[in-house]
Amino acid sequence: MYKFISSILYWILVKKCKSLNVYGKENVPQLHRYVVTCNHESYNEVIMLGMALYPNQIHYMAKKELFNNKLFGNFLKSLNAFPVDRENPGPSTIKTPVNLLKKNKTIGMFPAGHRTTEETPLKRGAATIAMLAKVPIVPAAYVGPDKIIGLVTGKAHIKFGEPIDTANLPDHLKKRNEKVDYITQEVTKRTRALQQELNQLK
Template sequence: MFYKFAKTVVHVILAIIGGRFQVQNKNKIPKAPFVVVSPHTTWIEIIYLGFALYPTSIHYMAKQELFKGRFLNWLMTHLNAFPVNREKPGPSSLKAPIRLLKNGKVVGIFPSGTRNQSNIQLKRGAVTVAYKAGVPLLPAVYDGPKTIKELLKRKKIIIRFGDLIHLNESSREQKDILEEKSTELLATFDTLRQEIKTMKK
Protein backbone atom coordinates (compact mmCIF):
# COMPACT_ATOMS: atom_id res chain seq x y z
CA MET A 1 0.00 0.00 0.00
CA PHE A 2 2.80 2.43 0.89
CA TYR A 3 4.57 1.62 -2.41
CA LYS A 4 1.43 2.49 -4.39
CA PHE A 5 0.81 5.64 -2.34
CA ALA A 6 4.40 6.84 -2.75
CA LYS A 7 4.33 6.04 -6.46
CA THR A 8 1.16 8.09 -6.96
CA VAL A 9 2.45 11.10 -5.03
CA VAL A 10 5.84 11.12 -6.78
CA HIS A 11 4.22 10.57 -10.17
CA VAL A 12 2.00 13.63 -9.72
CA ILE A 13 4.95 15.78 -8.65
CA LEU A 14 7.17 14.65 -11.53
CA ALA A 15 4.33 15.04 -14.03
CA ILE A 16 4.15 18.70 -13.00
CA ILE A 17 7.86 19.52 -12.96
CA GLY A 18 9.25 16.97 -15.43
CA GLY A 19 9.12 16.57 -19.18
CA ARG A 20 7.19 14.19 -21.41
CA PHE A 21 7.61 10.55 -20.44
CA GLN A 22 7.62 7.79 -23.04
CA VAL A 23 7.80 4.03 -22.54
CA GLN A 24 9.10 2.20 -25.61
CA ASN A 25 8.56 -1.52 -26.30
CA LYS A 26 6.16 -1.95 -23.39
CA ASN A 27 4.83 -5.03 -25.16
CA LYS A 28 8.10 -6.77 -24.26
CA ILE A 29 7.27 -6.71 -20.54
CA PRO A 30 6.40 -10.28 -19.48
CA LYS A 31 4.23 -11.48 -16.64
CA ALA A 32 5.98 -11.74 -13.29
CA PRO A 33 8.28 -13.12 -12.12
CA PHE A 34 11.31 -11.68 -13.92
CA VAL A 35 14.44 -9.63 -13.28
CA VAL A 36 14.54 -6.15 -14.79
CA VAL A 37 18.08 -4.87 -15.31
CA SER A 38 19.08 -1.34 -16.25
CA PRO A 39 22.52 0.35 -16.23
CA HIS A 40 22.21 2.79 -13.33
CA THR A 41 23.17 6.37 -14.17
CA THR A 42 20.86 8.41 -11.90
CA TRP A 43 18.31 7.93 -9.12
CA ILE A 44 15.72 9.47 -11.48
CA GLU A 45 16.02 6.41 -13.70
CA ILE A 46 14.92 4.08 -10.91
CA ILE A 47 11.77 6.13 -10.29
CA TYR A 48 10.75 6.23 -13.95
CA LEU A 49 11.42 2.54 -14.42
CA GLY A 50 8.94 1.98 -11.61
CA PHE A 51 6.42 4.12 -13.52
CA ALA A 52 7.11 2.16 -16.72
CA LEU A 53 6.34 -1.18 -15.09
CA TYR A 54 3.38 -0.02 -12.97
CA PRO A 55 1.06 -1.57 -11.75
CA THR A 56 3.69 -4.30 -11.34
CA SER A 57 5.78 -3.54 -8.26
CA ILE A 58 9.56 -3.76 -8.38
CA HIS A 59 11.57 -5.09 -5.45
CA TYR A 60 14.78 -3.10 -5.67
CA MET A 61 18.23 -4.35 -4.79
CA ALA A 62 19.84 -1.43 -2.92
CA LYS A 63 23.19 -0.92 -1.22
CA GLN A 64 23.06 -1.74 2.47
CA GLU A 65 24.22 1.75 3.49
CA LEU A 66 20.77 3.09 2.57
CA PHE A 67 19.22 1.02 5.36
CA LYS A 68 21.21 2.53 8.22
CA GLY A 69 18.99 3.99 10.94
CA ARG A 70 15.48 3.06 11.98
CA PHE A 71 13.69 5.53 9.70
CA LEU A 72 15.72 4.77 6.56
CA ASN A 73 15.36 1.05 7.17
CA TRP A 74 11.58 1.47 7.50
CA LEU A 75 11.36 3.69 4.41
CA MET A 76 13.48 1.49 2.16
CA THR A 77 11.66 -1.65 3.28
CA HIS A 78 8.26 -0.11 2.57
CA LEU A 79 9.48 0.98 -0.87
CA ASN A 80 10.10 -2.71 -1.65
CA ALA A 81 13.88 -2.40 -1.43
CA PHE A 82 16.19 -4.97 0.13
CA PRO A 83 19.83 -4.51 1.18
CA VAL A 84 22.92 -6.01 -0.44
CA ASN A 85 26.63 -5.51 0.11
CA ARG A 86 27.59 -4.19 -3.33
CA GLU A 87 31.29 -3.95 -2.42
CA LYS A 88 31.51 -7.64 -1.57
CA PRO A 89 28.60 -9.42 -3.23
CA GLY A 90 28.59 -13.09 -2.24
CA PRO A 91 26.29 -16.13 -2.23
CA SER A 92 24.22 -14.66 0.62
CA SER A 93 23.36 -11.67 -1.60
CA LEU A 94 21.47 -14.01 -3.92
CA LYS A 95 19.11 -15.46 -1.34
CA ALA A 96 16.72 -12.49 -0.98
CA PRO A 97 16.15 -11.82 -4.71
CA ILE A 98 15.81 -15.52 -5.53
CA ARG A 99 13.24 -15.94 -2.75
CA LEU A 100 11.25 -12.98 -4.07
CA LEU A 101 11.31 -14.35 -7.62
CA LYS A 102 10.26 -17.81 -6.43
CA ASN A 103 7.27 -16.06 -4.81
CA GLY A 104 6.26 -14.52 -8.15
CA LYS A 105 7.70 -11.03 -7.64
CA VAL A 106 9.75 -8.75 -9.89
CA VAL A 107 13.31 -7.87 -8.85
CA GLY A 108 15.13 -4.77 -10.11
CA ILE A 109 18.94 -4.73 -10.29
CA PHE A 110 20.72 -1.54 -11.34
CA PRO A 111 24.49 -1.87 -11.74
CA SER A 112 26.38 1.25 -12.74
CA GLY A 113 26.39 2.03 -16.43
CA THR A 114 30.11 1.73 -17.17
CA ARG A 115 31.91 -1.29 -18.55
CA ASN A 116 34.66 -1.66 -15.93
CA GLN A 117 35.31 -5.08 -14.43
CA SER A 118 33.42 -4.56 -11.16
CA ASN A 119 30.25 -3.56 -12.97
CA ILE A 120 30.55 -6.50 -15.35
CA GLN A 121 30.57 -8.66 -12.20
CA LEU A 122 27.44 -6.91 -10.92
CA LYS A 123 25.67 -7.49 -14.23
CA ARG A 124 26.76 -11.13 -14.04
CA GLY A 125 25.14 -11.17 -10.60
CA ALA A 126 21.82 -10.17 -12.16
CA VAL A 127 22.18 -12.98 -14.69
CA THR A 128 23.03 -15.43 -11.90
CA VAL A 129 19.95 -14.45 -9.91
CA ALA A 130 17.69 -14.93 -12.94
CA TYR A 131 19.35 -18.24 -13.80
CA LYS A 132 19.02 -19.71 -10.32
CA ALA A 133 15.41 -18.53 -9.99
CA GLY A 134 14.49 -19.84 -13.43
CA VAL A 135 13.13 -16.51 -14.72
CA PRO A 136 13.96 -14.28 -17.72
CA LEU A 137 15.90 -11.03 -17.73
CA LEU A 138 14.20 -7.87 -19.02
CA PRO A 139 16.83 -5.34 -20.19
CA ALA A 140 15.94 -1.64 -20.03
CA VAL A 141 17.74 1.65 -20.58
CA TYR A 142 16.92 5.19 -19.47
CA ASP A 143 17.43 8.32 -21.52
CA GLY A 144 16.71 11.66 -19.88
CA PRO A 145 17.77 14.13 -17.19
CA LYS A 146 20.41 13.05 -14.70
CA THR A 147 19.89 15.81 -12.12
CA ILE A 148 17.07 17.86 -10.60
CA LYS A 149 18.29 20.87 -12.58
CA GLU A 150 18.00 18.96 -15.85
CA LEU A 151 14.63 17.55 -14.77
CA LEU A 152 13.28 21.07 -14.28
CA LYS A 153 14.23 21.88 -17.87
CA ARG A 154 11.53 19.36 -18.85
CA LYS A 155 13.74 17.23 -21.05
CA LYS A 156 12.02 14.24 -22.64
CA ILE A 157 12.34 11.03 -20.62
CA ILE A 158 12.50 7.61 -22.27
CA ILE A 159 12.51 4.10 -20.86
CA ARG A 160 13.17 1.56 -23.62
CA PHE A 161 12.82 -2.18 -23.05
CA GLY A 162 14.69 -4.85 -24.97
CA ASP A 163 13.94 -8.46 -25.84
CA LEU A 164 13.80 -10.92 -22.97
CA ILE A 165 16.95 -12.88 -22.25
CA HIS A 166 16.06 -16.45 -21.35
CA LEU A 167 18.37 -18.64 -19.31
CA ASN A 168 16.47 -21.92 -19.23
CA GLU A 169 19.26 -23.94 -20.83
CA SER A 170 20.31 -27.23 -19.29
CA SER A 171 22.58 -28.72 -21.94
CA ARG A 172 25.65 -26.62 -21.06
CA GLU A 173 27.73 -25.77 -18.03
CA GLN A 174 26.37 -23.01 -15.78
CA LYS A 175 29.60 -21.04 -16.09
CA ASP A 176 29.35 -20.92 -19.88
CA ILE A 177 25.69 -19.89 -19.81
CA LEU A 178 26.30 -17.07 -17.33
CA GLU A 179 29.29 -15.81 -19.32
CA GLU A 180 27.37 -15.79 -22.58
CA LYS A 181 24.22 -14.17 -21.16
CA SER A 182 26.22 -11.49 -19.32
CA THR A 183 27.87 -10.55 -22.62
CA GLU A 184 24.46 -10.58 -24.33
CA LEU A 185 23.05 -8.27 -21.65
CA LEU A 186 25.85 -5.74 -22.13
CA ALA A 187 25.37 -5.86 -25.90
CA THR A 188 21.62 -5.34 -25.48
CA PHE A 189 22.21 -2.20 -23.43
CA ASP A 190 24.44 -0.83 -26.19
CA THR A 191 21.83 -1.66 -28.83
CA LEU A 192 18.99 0.00 -26.91
CA ARG A 193 21.04 3.16 -26.38
CA GLN A 194 21.87 3.30 -30.08
CA GLU A 195 18.22 2.79 -31.05
CA ILE A 196 17.18 5.72 -28.86
CA LYS A 197 19.96 7.88 -30.29
CA THR A 198 18.90 7.01 -33.85
CA MET A 199 15.26 7.86 -33.20
CA LYS A 200 16.20 11.22 -31.71
CA LYS A 201 18.06 12.34 -34.85
Protein backbone atom coordinates in the same frame (compact mmCIF):
# COMPACT_ATOMS: atom_id res chain seq x y z
CA MET B 1 4.27 2.86 0.87
CA TYR B 2 5.52 1.89 -2.59
CA LYS B 3 2.01 1.87 -4.03
CA PHE B 4 1.17 5.24 -2.46
CA ILE B 5 4.33 7.06 -3.56
CA SER B 6 4.45 5.48 -7.02
CA SER B 7 0.83 6.48 -7.63
CA ILE B 8 1.61 10.12 -6.77
CA LEU B 9 4.76 10.15 -8.91
CA TYR B 10 2.92 8.52 -11.80
CA TRP B 11 0.23 11.17 -11.72
CA ILE B 12 2.78 14.00 -11.57
CA LEU B 13 5.46 12.74 -13.97
CA VAL B 14 3.48 10.70 -16.47
CA LYS B 15 -0.05 12.09 -16.45
CA LYS B 16 0.54 15.75 -15.57
CA CYS B 17 4.03 16.58 -16.89
CA LYS B 18 4.16 13.86 -19.55
CA SER B 19 7.86 13.47 -18.77
CA LEU B 20 8.25 9.85 -19.86
CA ASN B 21 8.22 8.08 -23.18
CA VAL B 22 8.17 4.27 -22.97
CA TYR B 23 9.05 2.01 -25.89
CA GLY B 24 8.95 -1.77 -26.18
CA LYS B 25 6.42 -2.30 -23.41
CA GLU B 26 5.14 -5.30 -25.38
CA ASN B 27 8.40 -7.05 -24.44
CA VAL B 28 7.52 -7.02 -20.74
CA PRO B 29 6.11 -10.41 -19.60
CA GLN B 30 2.54 -10.57 -18.37
CA LEU B 31 3.64 -12.37 -15.23
CA HIS B 32 5.64 -10.22 -12.81
CA ARG B 33 8.19 -12.97 -12.29
CA TYR B 34 11.23 -11.51 -14.09
CA VAL B 35 14.42 -9.52 -13.54
CA VAL B 36 14.53 -6.11 -15.20
CA THR B 37 17.94 -4.51 -15.74
CA CYS B 38 18.86 -0.97 -16.71
CA ASN B 39 21.86 1.30 -17.14
CA HIS B 40 22.57 3.43 -14.09
CA GLU B 41 23.90 6.98 -14.43
CA SER B 42 21.77 8.74 -11.80
CA TYR B 43 18.93 8.06 -9.37
CA ASN B 44 16.45 9.02 -12.08
CA GLU B 45 16.61 5.54 -13.63
CA VAL B 46 15.29 4.07 -10.39
CA ILE B 47 12.29 6.39 -10.44
CA MET B 48 11.50 6.23 -14.13
CA LEU B 49 11.91 2.46 -14.40
CA GLY B 50 9.25 2.23 -11.71
CA MET B 51 7.04 4.61 -13.67
CA ALA B 52 7.55 2.65 -16.89
CA LEU B 53 6.35 -0.57 -15.22
CA TYR B 54 3.61 1.02 -13.07
CA PRO B 55 1.44 -0.33 -11.46
CA ASN B 56 3.69 -3.37 -11.11
CA GLN B 57 5.97 -2.97 -8.10
CA ILE B 58 9.73 -3.41 -8.46
CA HIS B 59 11.90 -4.80 -5.67
CA TYR B 60 15.29 -3.11 -5.91
CA MET B 61 18.63 -4.33 -4.63
CA ALA B 62 20.44 -1.50 -2.82
CA LYS B 63 23.85 -1.26 -1.19
CA LYS B 64 23.72 -1.99 2.53
CA GLU B 65 25.30 1.36 3.45
CA LEU B 66 22.04 3.08 2.56
CA PHE B 67 20.39 1.19 5.42
CA ASN B 68 22.88 2.27 8.12
CA ASN B 69 20.46 4.94 9.27
CA LYS B 70 17.60 2.95 10.78
CA LEU B 71 14.91 5.52 9.90
CA PHE B 72 16.04 5.90 6.30
CA GLY B 73 16.61 2.15 6.05
CA ASN B 74 13.05 1.44 7.12
CA PHE B 75 11.83 3.97 4.57
CA LEU B 76 13.78 2.20 1.81
CA LYS B 77 12.36 -1.15 2.90
CA SER B 78 8.85 0.31 2.69
CA LEU B 79 9.70 1.11 -0.94
CA ASN B 80 10.57 -2.56 -1.59
CA ALA B 81 14.34 -2.07 -1.45
CA PHE B 82 16.48 -4.67 0.27
CA PRO B 83 20.15 -4.39 1.34
CA VAL B 84 23.07 -6.09 -0.38
CA ASP B 85 26.67 -6.28 0.83
CA ARG B 86 28.62 -5.65 -2.36
CA GLU B 87 32.02 -6.08 -0.75
CA ASN B 88 31.27 -9.41 0.96
CA PRO B 89 28.21 -10.92 -0.72
CA GLY B 90 26.78 -13.81 1.26
CA PRO B 91 24.07 -16.40 0.53
CA SER B 92 21.31 -13.85 1.26
CA THR B 93 22.54 -11.74 -1.67
CA ILE B 94 21.15 -14.44 -3.95
CA LYS B 95 18.53 -16.01 -1.69
CA THR B 96 16.43 -12.88 -1.07
CA PRO B 97 15.81 -11.94 -4.73
CA VAL B 98 15.34 -15.58 -5.78
CA ASN B 99 12.65 -16.04 -3.11
CA LEU B 100 10.93 -12.83 -4.21
CA LEU B 101 10.91 -14.03 -7.81
CA LYS B 102 9.37 -17.33 -6.75
CA LYS B 103 6.56 -15.28 -5.17
CA ASN B 104 5.82 -13.68 -8.56
CA LYS B 105 7.65 -10.44 -7.73
CA THR B 106 9.79 -8.34 -10.07
CA ILE B 107 13.45 -7.68 -9.23
CA GLY B 108 15.06 -4.48 -10.50
CA MET B 109 18.82 -4.45 -10.93
CA PHE B 110 21.43 -2.06 -12.26
CA PRO B 111 24.18 -4.54 -13.15
CA ALA B 112 26.92 -1.93 -13.51
CA GLY B 113 26.68 -1.83 -9.71
CA HIS B 114 27.00 1.91 -9.28
CA ARG B 115 26.02 5.17 -10.91
CA THR B 116 28.37 5.74 -13.83
CA THR B 117 28.47 7.16 -17.34
CA GLU B 118 31.44 4.93 -18.23
CA GLU B 119 31.24 1.77 -20.33
CA THR B 120 31.39 -0.62 -17.37
CA PRO B 121 31.06 -4.37 -18.10
CA LEU B 122 27.81 -5.43 -16.49
CA LYS B 123 28.31 -7.58 -13.41
CA ARG B 124 27.15 -11.17 -13.18
CA GLY B 125 24.56 -10.90 -10.40
CA ALA B 126 21.52 -10.44 -12.62
CA ALA B 127 22.39 -13.50 -14.69
CA THR B 128 23.06 -15.66 -11.63
CA ILE B 129 19.81 -14.69 -9.91
CA ALA B 130 17.67 -15.10 -13.03
CA MET B 131 19.20 -18.51 -13.76
CA LEU B 132 18.63 -19.80 -10.23
CA ALA B 133 15.03 -18.56 -10.22
CA LYS B 134 14.51 -19.77 -13.81
CA VAL B 135 13.06 -16.44 -14.92
CA PRO B 136 13.76 -14.19 -17.92
CA ILE B 137 15.78 -10.99 -17.86
CA VAL B 138 14.14 -7.96 -19.45
CA PRO B 139 16.86 -5.53 -20.53
CA ALA B 140 15.95 -1.84 -20.44
CA ALA B 141 17.77 1.38 -21.19
CA TYR B 142 17.25 4.92 -19.93
CA VAL B 143 18.16 8.13 -21.71
CA GLY B 144 17.14 11.44 -20.17
CA PRO B 145 17.79 13.97 -17.41
CA ASP B 146 20.29 13.05 -14.70
CA LYS B 147 19.03 15.65 -12.21
CA ILE B 148 15.80 15.15 -10.25
CA ILE B 149 14.37 18.51 -11.38
CA GLY B 150 14.81 17.33 -14.96
CA LEU B 151 12.10 14.73 -14.43
CA VAL B 152 9.60 17.58 -14.25
CA THR B 153 11.12 20.00 -16.75
CA GLY B 154 12.63 17.56 -19.25
CA LYS B 155 11.79 14.35 -21.06
CA ALA B 156 12.94 10.86 -20.14
CA HIS B 157 12.95 7.82 -22.41
CA ILE B 158 12.94 4.13 -21.47
CA LYS B 159 13.02 1.25 -23.90
CA PHE B 160 12.52 -2.43 -23.08
CA GLY B 161 14.19 -5.10 -25.17
CA GLU B 162 13.16 -8.67 -25.84
CA PRO B 163 13.44 -10.89 -22.75
CA ILE B 164 16.48 -13.12 -22.39
CA ASP B 165 15.38 -16.70 -21.72
CA THR B 166 17.81 -17.88 -19.04
CA ALA B 167 16.37 -21.41 -18.97
CA ASN B 168 16.95 -22.26 -22.65
CA LEU B 169 20.50 -21.40 -23.65
CA PRO B 170 22.67 -22.61 -26.57
CA ASP B 171 23.57 -26.29 -26.27
CA HIS B 172 27.33 -25.67 -26.32
CA LEU B 173 27.11 -23.94 -22.94
CA LYS B 174 27.65 -26.71 -20.42
CA LYS B 175 29.16 -25.17 -17.30
CA ARG B 176 27.32 -22.75 -15.03
CA ASN B 177 30.03 -20.09 -15.38
CA GLU B 178 29.77 -20.31 -19.17
CA LYS B 179 26.02 -19.77 -18.98
CA VAL B 180 26.34 -16.82 -16.57
CA ASP B 181 28.98 -15.21 -18.80
CA TYR B 182 26.83 -15.69 -21.89
CA ILE B 183 23.76 -14.13 -20.27
CA THR B 184 25.80 -11.25 -18.85
CA GLN B 185 27.25 -10.51 -22.28
CA GLU B 186 23.77 -10.60 -23.80
CA VAL B 187 22.46 -8.12 -21.21
CA THR B 188 25.42 -5.82 -21.84
CA LYS B 189 25.04 -6.01 -25.62
CA ARG B 190 21.28 -5.46 -25.61
CA THR B 191 21.42 -2.61 -23.09
CA ARG B 192 23.94 -0.71 -25.19
CA ALA B 193 21.90 -1.33 -28.35
CA LEU B 194 18.76 0.00 -26.62
CA GLN B 195 20.66 3.11 -25.50
CA GLN B 196 21.81 3.75 -29.04
CA GLU B 197 18.27 3.34 -30.35
CA LEU B 198 16.96 5.82 -27.77
CA ASN B 199 19.67 8.35 -28.63
CA GLN B 200 18.52 8.22 -32.24
CA LEU B 201 14.90 8.79 -31.21
CA LYS B 202 15.57 11.86 -29.06
